[in-house]
Amino acid sequence: MSTELPKTFDPAEIEARWYTHWENEGLFRPERPDAEPYTIVNPPPNVTGSLHIGHALDNTLQDIMIRYERLRGKDALWVVGTDHAGIATQMVVERQLEAKQDKRTNYSREDFVAKVWEWKEESGGTITRQLRRLGCSMDWSREQFTMDEHFSNAVLKTFVDLYNDGLIYRDKRLVNWDPKLKTAISDLEVETQDVKGSFWHFRYPLEDGVTLADGRDHIEVATTRPETMLADMAVAVHPDDERYKSVVGKHVVLPITGRRVPIVADEHADPELGSGAVKITPGHDFNDFEVGKRAGFKPAEMLNMLDAEANVCQTADALVPEEFLGLHRFKRDGVDGARELVVQRLKESGHLIPHIAKTKKGEEQELDAEPRTIATPFGDRGGVVIEPWLTDQWYVDAETLAKKPIEAVKNGEVEIVPKAWEKTFFNWMENIQPWCVSRQLWWGHRIPAWYDGDGKAYVALSEAEAQAQAGEGVALTRDDDVLDTWFSSALWPSATLGWPEQTDLVAKHYPNDLLISGFDILFFWDARMLMMGQYNTGKNPWPKLYLHGLVRAADGAKMSKSKGNVVDPLGLIDQYGADALRFFMAAMESQGRDIKMDDKRIEGYRNFATKLWNATRFCQSNGIGASSSIAAPAASHAVNRWIIGEVVETKEALDAALAELRFDAAANTIYHFVWDRFCDWYLELIKGQIDEETKAVAGWTLDQIFVMLHPFMPFITEELWSKQGERTNHPLITASWVDPQAEVDPAAKAEIDWLIALTGAVRTAKNELGIAPGAKLEAFCPAPGELAKSVVEANAAAIERLARLTPIHFAEAPDGAAMQVAAGEDAFVIPLEGIIDIAAEKARLEKALEASAKEAKSLEGRLSNANFVERAKPEAVEKARADHAHHTAEVARLEAALARLG
Template identity: 85%
Template sequence: MSTELSKTFDPAEIEQRWYAYWEENGLFRPERPDAEPFTIVNPPPNVTGSLHIGHALDNTLQDVVIRYERLRGKDALWVVGTDHAGIATQMVVERQLEASQDKRTNYSREEFVDKVWQWKEESGGTITRQLRRLGCSMDWSREQFTMDEHFSHAVLKTFVDLHNDGLIYRDKRLVNWDPKLKTAISDLEVETTDVKGGFWHFRYPLADGVTLDDGRDHIIVATTRPETMLADMAVAVHPDDERYKSVVGKHVVLPITGRRVPIVADEHADPELGSGAVKITPGHDFNDFEVGRRAGMKASDMLNMLDGDANVCQTADGLVPEEFLGLHRFRRDGVDGARELVVQRLKEQGYLIPHVTRDKEGNETEHDSEPRTIATPFGDRGGVVIEPWLTDQWYVDAEKLARAPIEAVKDGTIEIVPKAWEKTFFNWMENIQPWCVSRQLWWGHRIPAWYDADGKAYVAMTEEEAQAQAGEGVVLTRDDDVLDTWFSSALWPFATLGWPEKTDLLDKHYPNNLLISGFDILFFWDARMMMQGMHLTGKAPWPRLYLHGLVRAADGAKMSKSKGNVVDPLGLIDQYGADALRFFMSAMESQGRDIKMDERRVEGYRNFATKLWNATRFCQSNGIGASTTIAAPAANQAVNKWIIGEVVETKNALEQAMADLRFDAAANTIYHFVWDRFCDWYIELIKGNFDEETKTVAGWALDQILVMLHPFMPFITEELWSKQGDRPDYPLITAKWPEPQAEVDAAAKVEIDWVIALTSAVRTAKNEIGIAPGAKLVAFCPSPSPLGRKVAEENAPAIERLARLTQIHFAEAPGGAAMQVAAGEDAFIIPLEGVIDIEAEKARLTKAMETSSKEAKSLEGRLGNANFVERANPEAVEKARADFAHHTAEIERLEAALARLG
């Protein structure tokens, strides 16, 4: 028995109520011990996070998949949790302390970590509450956190095992150092930005009276970072550069420090760039570090001239003048830094070569440097320039761990969708660098390593085990660093299921079935899960990886707070409902292509939900309620056979789209079935004929709609399902996926499609010629096909009601103005004498066609002008193209309308 729906669809009223019902009744993971498992894991959002539009896309796609598989009877598990987000979380808590004139260093490490846990308990659940608003059907009963006790155990065991396998080691290398956060960060957390800077040229004097072949007693070097010359250790020239062959192996004496450094031959030096000679600072430049190693320098001997705050410190050889010590690397707060003082001293000593410019009159002006735009690395969180810094850090041998994932993608064990991302994956994985996994933070998984007085490391799960390794009486000190957040989240697909313990959950749900993530974390997270999963478990974490695109602003620009074009998904949910936003995300997601935000489309999908709501109310008002059968009911009438066949075709197309991970195709399939076939045609065709067969078939078809649409629009479908019949023990979220057990009735399909084609043709023709939609007309069909005659006669009431054709004569039409329409093989002539003023209508159409022709010609000229296309802003060009297409289509439409009038 159905319950009457309210007149208006109000998303806010139903969303909170249904979500609470689902969660409280454990329906996100119903008890299905013997069912086939289906498992996905949620990319754990930062515990500091709040829902942004990227989360909305990512989690909508996951929820569509998990609800679909749950409806198909699977033991569907969607693992959910949050990431402790080392840097981000420590920053949040430190900012809170700063706001009250306090700071981290006023506390012990343990006291500060306690404050972070306190913040997490009080404020760390924002995004999980917001995911509920989106309708995400995650298994909240098993919510995880990467600092949970069992997860921390898995992280420490991974570190110890990888160390014992020779895959984690400690090394002195250059890292990306963030002087603001005072920690190493990964290459992936560095954002390169173009910054206006300078290019300085210096003379480095040759030592021991040596001269170049041209008689010069110096080598010219150029740099964008003059301050680093305080730690220069060589000058490099190309081995084939004839200008310098005679001085390779000789030395220069550096200005300011007086350091004597060798001239080395290395292909890093480009003979075509500047003087062809480059200064080498292996302790502060990644390329120079490799040059230094090739020249035989040990990392332990490379000079470091900066401390953790990027202030100048004394180098190991003690040659940095005292006036530089303590200066910041750059000018800051109006105070000159090391850069400015180095340039000043070199200028005073005659070693700076000025950059000379000439004005129009030929007057020369000297400048200290040549202006340059320089690609400069910034930390994505600290927001300051990254300093390549020589430190001791822990590294993972990523090259060895990458081998198994590379093979897995090559042999098809792991499928990347879209396939186009494979090339990027291989390029990164095959050139992967050692992964620096230590971070100089207090919040996170502390590295399980202890050191003796000589600096020897003992890696173990506990201090007792480390002590046993070191021997009795050896004093040990624990490593202060914590692990990179991505090190722990790489264990997410299996540590969340109990690993390293052998649990039933792990046995059943690992490997997972699918991972959905943004392409922007392919290397941050996805590749690292492959590496850790395959090494630690021997199995790929999932057979399929789906990478979606970004959500961009309406104009295609990347969203950013600075541009003011960020869209708040919660605001869209407040305005249009979660179902409309989810459907927009699904319909627009086309195999990894970026999505342009379009609020009008979201509003359109809200209208779609309203249309389904009103169609259900119409059904209720005519005695159409819930179905009592999974299989399609028996049907004799063509219209009912037809809608059953449409359900079968829609189900098959939807399943194929989901198998192919074509979310756009899946959403558009169910959209067009609901709007076009069911609401616009089936309901219109059965009006006035609500016999028992029709009510039974209509109720069944509506139920199939609610089930198939549920993954995309869970709230409205659950509400309509509950109101269509009394089925409290059978909520839609755990209903059965359609099994019509029926075939498409070809004869019924041809018949109803013929009626639809005739109706559509008449309506289009009326609209083109300006005849009122409700005007009743008479049609003539001189040579009907057997099908045309049969269908027209058997469906005369429907044709009169829908096409407004009061009568169809199978005879020749009278002379005079008429319009022609077609349905299948049948041509119909509809006289227009007395219906409209033929000459006035011809004049109107002709005038409209002339206007469109004039506009089209003008636009064609603009678009054919290379200057306009290349120089106008992209939005103007795009609008011109759209307008040209519109007017071209209008000309064709108006020509057809005139042709109809004869």
């Protein structure tokens, strides 16, 4: 027995009620011990995070797959949890302390970490609550956290095993150093910004008695970071550069420090750029670090001129003058820094080469440096310029660990979708650098290493084991650093299931079945999961990796807080409902493309939900309720046999699209079936002839719609499913996937498709010629096929009601103005004498055609102008293209309308 639906569809009330029911009843993970497993893990969001539009896309796609496989009867497990987010979380708690005029260093490490745990328990669940609003059907009963005890044990075991296998080691290398946070950070936490800066040119004097081929006694170098010259260790020139071949192996004597440094030949120096000579500071530049190693400098010998806060400190050779020591690298609070003082001293000593620039009046003026816009790395959280800094850190031998993942993708064990990303994957993995996994923080997995007085490290799962390695009486001190959060999250697919313990969950759900991820973390997370999965278990963590694009602003720009174009998904849910936002995400997710935000499209999908709501109300008002069978009911009427075949075809297309992870194709398949075939045609065709057979077929078809649409729009479908009949113990979320146990009926399909084609053609023609939709017209079909004869005979009433054609004559049409329409192979002539003013209509159409043709030609000229396309604002070009498409289509439509008039 159905329950009458309210007239209006209210998403907010429905969403809150159904999500609570699903979660409280344990329906996200129904007991299916013998069912085939299907497993997805969510990319764990930061515990400090809140839902952004990228999360909305990522989690919608995952939920579509998990709901789909759950409906297909699998033991579908969607692992959910959060990442402890070392830097981000520590910063949140430190800011809270600062607000109270307190600071971290007022506490012991243990007390501060306790405060972080306290914050996590009170405030760390914002994003998990927001994921519920999106409708994510995750197994919350097993919610994971990367600092949980069982997860921490997995992290420590992995570190110790890697160390014992020689795949983790301590080394002195350059890292991205954040002087504000005083820690190394990953490349993902570095944001490059264009900053107005300067390009200085200096003279570096050659050692006594040495000159270049042209007689000069110096080499010219240029830099955007003059302060780093305090730690220069070489000057590099290209080995084929004839200007410098005679001085390779000789030395220059640096101004200010007096340091004597070699001239080395290295292909890093580009003869075409500037003077072709490059100053080399291996302790403060990533490229220079590699040049320095090739020149024979060991990292331990490379000079460091900055402390952890980016203040100048004395180098190992003690050649930095006293006046520089303690200065910050840059000007700060109105006080000159090392950069300004270096430039000043070089200018005073005559080693600064001025830049000659022209004023707006064409006059020459002398500047200390050439103004330039410089791509500058900033820490995304500290907000200060990142300093390449030479320091001792822990590294993973990523090159060795990358070998098996590379092979897995090459031999097809792991499929990357879209395939175009494979090239990027191989390029990065085959040129991978050592992975710095240590961070100078208090919050995180503390590195399990202890040091004796000589600095020798003992790596073990516990201090007792380390002490046993060192021997009795040897005093040990634990490493202060914690592990990079990407290290721990790399274990997510297995450790969340209980690994290294061989739990039932590990046995059944590892490897997982699929990973859905943004392409931007392909290397930071996805590739590292492949490395760790292979290393720890000998298995790939999943056989398929789906990489989706970015969600961009409506104009195609990347979203950022600084641009003010960030879209809040929760605001969209408040406005349109979660179902509409989810459907938008799926319908717009086309492999290899980014998504442009479009509120109108989301509004359109809200209208789609309303359309389904009203269609269900129509069914209820005609006694159409829930079906009693998964298989299609018996049907004799062509329209019922046709809609059953439509369900069969839609289900097959939907299965095929989801198997290939073509979310846009899947969404469009179910959209067009619901809107076009069911609502617009089937319900129209059955009006006035709803007998018991039709009630059964219509109710069954509506149920199949709820099931097929549920992965995309879970809330409205569950609500309508429940209101169509008493199914208290049979909610839609755990119903069975569509299985019509029927085939397409070719005769019924041909009959109804022909009827739809005729109706559609007549309606289009009426609209083009300005004829009232309700006007009944006489029609002639001079040479009808067998299909036309049978359809007209069997559906005369429906044709009169839908196409408004009556009577239809299988005969030649009388002479006079008429319009022609077609259905399949059959042509119909519809006289227009007395229906419209033919001459006036022709004049109207010709005038409109002339206007649209003129506008289309004008726009075509504008768009073929390269200056306009390249220089105009992108939105102006986009509008011109849209207008051109509109007017071109109008020309075709109006020409067709005139042709109809003869």
